[in-house]
Amino acid sequence: MIPLNHPSRSMAKNWYHVILLIGVGLMLFPFVWMFLTALKPEREILAVPPTFFPRTLTFENFTDIAHRIPVFRYFMNSVLVAVVSTVAVLVTSSFAGAVFAKYDFPFKNALFMIILGTTMVPFECYMIPFYLMVSKAGLIDSYTGIMLPLVITSFGIFLMRQHIATIPDDLMDAARIDGCNELGVFTSVILPLSKSALSALAIFQFMFGWAFFVWPLIVTNSSELFVLEVGLAMFQNQYAVEYGSVMAGASISVVPLIIVFLIFRENIVSGMALSGMKS
């Protein structure tokens, strides 16, 4: 065996860091390039060779896209859809999670398996009947229509069940002896002790709602209701070659998520990792 302090060992160790750092560069470069392009005037974007850092720093790409499409409105639509669907998921997941974790009732396991089983079927596989249903309900081209698929998630119920199962029954019984009814037990014991799981789920669902694309694309016709993702896709379809404004638009969609990710990285990564625990 090669001794721990042998030079070839530390060489090997450094080599793997070098490779990992090259990987870091490859992962981050597209975002860097997007921001740099968004901040350059057109003549620099289309120059051969292109400038790397903008020689003249400009926000004209941002004002330009704001003139042509109501990008702020799209942004607020995305915020609305993501926030409302997050609240809905927090409510449905915490109640259902609590009942699956702490109460007994007939067909409980079968029901739970069905709920988990639906995660195997992606939205694309039932979007056509979903569309017909929403259209029959007269909800095409409405905020309710956009949010409808997002109000429940099996992942949320699973996550909350796993977490609430770890809360000791004694605490719930103590609250009952103090005169709490079951709703009281839920609000005064279960919810306060589930803050970490609820915040992980909230971040997760917010990002999911923000990124949701195929459904808003189908269900909205009028541009006032476009979420940012749909508005951007439409904009770049029309003005594909105007890379400066297109990159400005992409930056507007990316920046909030980078901020959320920087702040909540550990929650997000561990929440994503939890989804793997299902196996």
Place this chain on the structure above:
Amino acid sequence: MSARITLTKSRGLERRKRNFVVAVIVPTVLLYTVLRIVPIAGTFYLSLYEWNLIKPNRPFVGLGNFAKLATDETFKVALVNTTVYTVLVVTISVALALLLALALKRKSRLGNLYEFAYFLPVVIPMVPVSILWKWMYDKTYGIINFTLNAVGLQGVGWLTDPNIALYSIIIMSIWKVLGYYMVLFLVGLRNVPDEYYEAGSVDGAVGWNAFRYITLPLLKPMLLYVCVIATIQAFNVFTPVYVMTTGSQSAPAASVRVLVYEIYQNAFRYFKAGYASAQVVVLFAIVMIVSIIQFKLLRADHY
């Protein structure tokens, strides 16, 4: 006396618990039925009808839609493209993610940077990601071709050359999903107790042998899970194809046509809801069969 009080009390408690369960489960089941079960079943139902959204009569055609699919050349192209996409994205991203996870298993000072960088593409939505890769892939002004030219290589039409476009989307997709699978593998790897490796090293299981006989068998459940979700995700690819290949810069449509795009077009452009549903059923069947095969392969042999 006191026994009777506890009895009535516990009866009251049982009733309150039951009411709470009913108040929660009934709406949950209703939501699941309306928002998931009915539409899923509806897809199978629709696939048996010639259900044109703009015509009033909807004749039952049995397996007619499926018979038509068998001779549909565009569908065949989409099927082949989606399969190529899935095989390459799943195998390459799973292999790379596993290597990355092995490299990142031990905590290092750069651990936070690695986690941030490799995971960032996972949290960024597919639309801006596709848009910014489209810009990098641009044949004339894109940074990738510029770099290739700078080192003396010939640039290519990443999204405009029919022989390359699909692979360009595959490269981007691997970049996008890599971090997710990496994190899942890290969870699996960190669950393997160190004692196993210590015990293994006594028997000479180090390096490749330790990986082959200790890590891999214990990682199998996670490997299975990652393969299954990666396959489901990949078979349902839509957004990058929609964003990168439609619009004014008309790209080679046929060479990047994928199943969900085909379904989207048939259902929402040509209003052939029945026919598109039959395509969904085929997609669904393929994904299920592949998942079952993966289960069999990764579950069957024990070490």
